Amino acid sequence: PWLSFTGRVGYDVTAGNGYRSIHPQSNAGISQGGYIETYYNQANVTTTNLFATLKKSFGKFNTRLILGNAISENEQTILSTQGSKFLEQNFLSINNTDPTTQRSQERIIRKKVVGFYGEAVFDYDNILFLTLTGRKDWSSTLPEGDNDFFYPSVGTSFVFSEIGGLKDSKVLTLGKLRASYAEVGNDAKPYDIVPSYQPQPTTGGGFAYGVTGANAELKPEYRKSYELGTELQFYNNRLGLDVAVYRTKTED
Numbered sequence: 102p103w104l105s106f107t108g109r110v111g112y113d114v115t116a117g118n119g120y121r122s123i124h125p126q127s128n129a130g131i132s133q134g135g136y137i138e139t140y141y142n143q144a145n146v147t148t149t150n151l152f153a154t155l156k157k158s159f160g161k162f163n164t165r166l167i168l169g170n171a172i173s174e175n176e177q178t179i180l181s182t183q184g185s186k187f188l189e190q191n192f193l194s195i196n197n198t199d200p201t202t203q204r205s206q207e208r209i210i211r212k213k214v215v216g217f218y219g220e221a222v223f224d225y226d227n228i229l230f231l232t233l234t235g236r237k238d239w240s241s242t243l244p245e246g247d248n249d250f251f252y253p254s255v256g257t258s259f260v261f262s263e264i265g266g267l268k269d270s271k272v273l274t275l276g277k278l279r280a281s282y283a284e285v286g287n288d289a290k291p292y293d294i295v296p297s298y299q300p301q302p303t304t305g306g307g308f309a310y311g312v313t314g315a316n317a318e319l320k321p322e323y324r325k326s327y328e329l330g331t332e333l334q335f336y337n338n339r340l341g342l343d344v345a346v347y348r349t350k351t352e353d
Contacts, residue, residue: 103157109150116143125190135187137195144177152218161226171216179208206300212291213241228263232256240288243319250288250321256281275334287322294319320353 118141125135152169182205184198195203218236235253242248261267262276296315298308330345 103155105154107150107152107154109148111146111148113146113148114143116141118142122193124193125187133185135190135198136183136185137187137193137198138181138183139195140179140181142177142179144175147174148172163224163227165220165222167218167220169218171214171218173212173214175210175212177208177210179206179210181206204300210291211241214288215239226263228260230256230258230260236286238286238288240321242289242291242293243321244294244317247320248288250286250323252284252286252323254281254283256283272335273333274336274338275332277332279328279330279332281326281328283326285324285326287324289319289321322351322353324349324351326350 119139121136121138123130123133123136125131130136149172150169151171152167155164155166157164182195182203184195184203186199186202187193188197188199216236216238219234221233222230223232224230233253233255235251237249237251239249243250256279258277258279260275260277262270262273267273267276292315294315294317296310299311301307301309326347326349328345328347330343330347333342335341
């Protein structure tokens with residue numbers, strides 16, 4: 102069919118438990134009278150991807166167009182408990198630590214990205230190819246009202262081994278020249294745009310700002326790359342050569 106629709110939904114769950122203890126008579130634990138920590142980590146990732154594909158040929162010209170929408174939601178929960186100053190040095194349990202050193206912490210990390218994308222592919226007689234792509238994302242980790250970013254790409258290739266006398270060559274199996282320009286956008290980690298509170302283990306407890314400063318004007322990162330290259334295959338792909346020259350630049 103010249104038009105098709107595809108939908109995919111995914112839900113991944115990963116979970117893990119961790120345990121770490123330092124005996125009070127060890128070199129690492131003697132200064133604090135022993136230390137113990139337990140934690141539980143669970144990450145949930147929900148993804149949806151819906152896209153339409155259109156294919157059409159006009160003589161020796163072939164075209165393909167893809168338009169789609171992708172949504173990704175991530176949520177991570179971390180629960181940890183720690184304590185030090187063992188009351189009984191050979192009993193490794195959080196209940197065996199000084200109650201004044203016991204700390205419990207919960208962290209919930211959420212992130213959501215909504216994107217729309219498109220791809221257009223054109224080729225002439227399987228000799229000359231042109232590919233155009235573009236994607237625009239909205240991320241919850243960037244400042245509200247300025248949280249979208251667009252990144253395109255363009256690539257072209259010329260299969261010169263399919264023209265003239267080279268097509269029937271017994272030596273050259275494939276000869277291709279290619280050139281491309283691409284941009285890749287990248288958002289930030291969760292909670293990098295507003296100051297976050299962190300619990301304080303000192304006397305009196307409470308909360309204070311973390312040591313990492315937030316940036317309310319944080320911008321997405323762009324990686325721009327250029328490439329020129331050639332691919333050669335000889336003697337029914339028994340011998341090959343792939344050479345490329347490229348340049349990559351990262352901004353913001």
